Amino acid sequence: AKQNNYSPPLTLAACCDTLVTLDPGDYSTPKPMLATKWARTEDGQGWRFTLRPDVKFFSGNPMTADDVKWTFDRIAGIKDQTAFYIGNVTAVNVVDPYTVDIMLRMPAEPILDILAAPGFGILDRKTVMAQGGTTDATDKATDWLNTHTAGTGAYAVTAWARNAQIQLVRNPHSWRGASPYARVVIRHIPDSAAQLLAVQRGDVDVAFNLIPEQISSLKADKQIRVEKLASLDFVYLALTQEAELNKALAVKEARQAITHAIDYGGIRTRLLGGEATRPASFLPVGVLGSTQADADRLAPKEDLDLARQLLQKAGLPDGFEFELSYGQAVVNGISYGTIAQKLQSDLARIGIRVKLNPMDQVNMRTQYIGGKATSVITFWNPPAVNNYLWAGAATQRVAKRVHWTPSDDMLKLVGAATAEPDRARQAQLWIEFQEKMVDQANLVILFQPIYQVAVRDSVGKFPLTAAGWLAEVSGAKP
Numbered sequence: 001a002k003q004n005n006y007s008p009p010l011t012l013a014a015c016c017d018t019l020v021t022l023d024p025g026d027y028s029t030p031k032p033m034l035a036t037k038w039a040r041t042e043d044g045q046g047w048r049f050t051l052r053p054d055v056k057f058f059s060g061n062p063m064t065a066d067d068v069k070w071t072f073d074r075i076a077g078i079k080d081q082t083a084f085y086i087g088n089v090t091a092v093n094v095v096d097p098y099t100v101d102i103m104l105r106m107p108a109e110p111i112l113d114i115l116a117a118p119g120f121g122i123l124d125r126k127t128v129m130a131q132g133g134t135t136d137a138t139d140k141a142t143d144w145l146n147t148h149t150a151g152t153g154a155y156a157v158t159a160w161a162r163n164a165q166i167q168l169v170r171n172p173h174s175w176r177g178a179s180p181y182a183r184v185v186i187r188h189i190p191d192s193a194a195q196l197l198a199v200q201r202g203d204v205d206v207a208f209n210l211i212p213e214q215i216s217s218l219k220a221d222k223q224i225r226v227e228k229l230a231s232l233d234f235v236y237l238a239l240t241q242e243a244e245l246n247k248a249l250a251v252k253e254a255r256q257a258i259t260h261a262i263d264y265g266g267i268r269t270r271l272l273g274g275e276a277t278r279p280a281s282f283l284p285v286g287v288l289g290s291t292q293a294d295a296d297r298l299a300p301k302e303d304l305d306l307a308r309q310l311l312q313k314a315g316l317p318d319g320f321e322f323e324l325s326y327g328q329a330v331v332n333g334i335s336y337g338t339i340a341q342k343l344q345s346d347l348a349r350i351g352i353r354v355k356l357n358p359m360d361q362v363n364m365r366t367q368y369i370g371g372k373a374t375s376v377i378t379f380w381n382p383p384a385v386n387n388y389l390w391a392g393a394a395t396q397r398v399a400k401r402v403h404w405t406p407s408d409d410m411l412k413l414v415g416a417a418t419a420e421p422d423r424a425r426q427a428q429l430w431i432e433f434q435e436k437m438v439d440q441a442n443l444v445i446l447f448q449p450i451y452q453v454a455v456r457d458s459v460g461k462f463p464l465t466a467a468g469w470l471a472e473v474s475g476a477k478p
Helices: 008-015 065-078 125-130 142-147 192-201 212-217 252-261 264-271 292-298 304-313 336-348 361-369 387-395 397-401 408-419 423-440
Strands: 035-040 046-051 089-096 099-104 155-161 165-170 183-187 224-230 234-239 321-327 353-359 375-380 443-456
Touching (some): 008 155, 008 165, 008 183, 065 089, 142 155, 192 212, 234 252, 252 304, 252 336, 264 336, 264 443, 292 423, 321 336, 321 361, 336 353, 353 361, 387 397, 387 423, 408 423
Parallel strands (some): 321 353, 321 375
Antiparallel strands (some): 046 099, 165 183, 224 443, 234 375, 234 443
């Protein structure tokens, strides 16, 4: 209920099953997981789910509809980020031990693909309550859940050390049957060179964050293969418009000048080896209304003359200075520091001076969420494959972080696009959303990576997914 992005979804998906899931490569058709079937309720106001029988939690307790209801009530009651994604849910009602209804405020809005997100993994009500879990703000179970599992997944967390590693063990009660691995260790290795050496030596079986040159160096290694997958993640630059933080960035034309001074092609080719694309705004390429052609047409282009004209219009012909914060971490094999230095060099060409501010990743995120950052480079991966979760977040939670108050027209546009039943019309509405986001210039998408993951041949199957949790750990096999 309190997870955010980055690595938690990978772990949660391995340990806490959801009602439905999305298969790798198919992000539009929910598949059964803890629910075997679902249909609209008779009144058309929600969905009725039939639960898989004889499912047990890691504790051995049986899973019933009471656990499903309690899980969703807890998410809603805690009111953390995960609750935002199910704001349309009005109630979860138990029909019988293996049937549950999820009722919606706006029945036309999508919910099934949202429920596939790992944050909605069903929890063992009795076990979590015994650790102080409640369905309101008095919940005290978080510390325990950080190092334990109360789910029905293939694996269970047994230990977690921040910035070090997460240890998982096989769940003996998994409804899938015994998992092929007795133990899984997820290690935090921030340096890509160290990751490369570890996978070459066999210290790790999979390495997620290798830079293009390191990926190329593995071509001659017969014991390692490279798995590729187009992601739905993106790395973006967030710019405040709070004058107290930076007077220049409060002027839209100054932010727009930044968008046209960035060498996007250089980021893609020189930093990422060409293994990336770039969406126009806060919808990744590959979802409805964001094709590659849409992105090529709508996204800001490098144009230094236009950037200088915009600075003139902003009353800042000699440029200005702002602070750029970023975490001391790696994304897609590239450190945020390298990206920041590239932006610093690019913007200097039009007289914009960037003061670099590297920070601990957790501290940076805390500063950013609190709306105290002038600008940040950060990463977005989908909590679920649903356009509203990108657009709604951009115009609500993320907008607050950059001190932007979207117009009523903008909010109505997002609502209309979300509920529009005609796919062609819906796609056009999402294009209009992106056009407005590009014009606003608070959130500048730098690139959308293509995953390149090194896997030792000791692992026979390692399914990657772009659905928001990177890989199906439960599907990994020797």
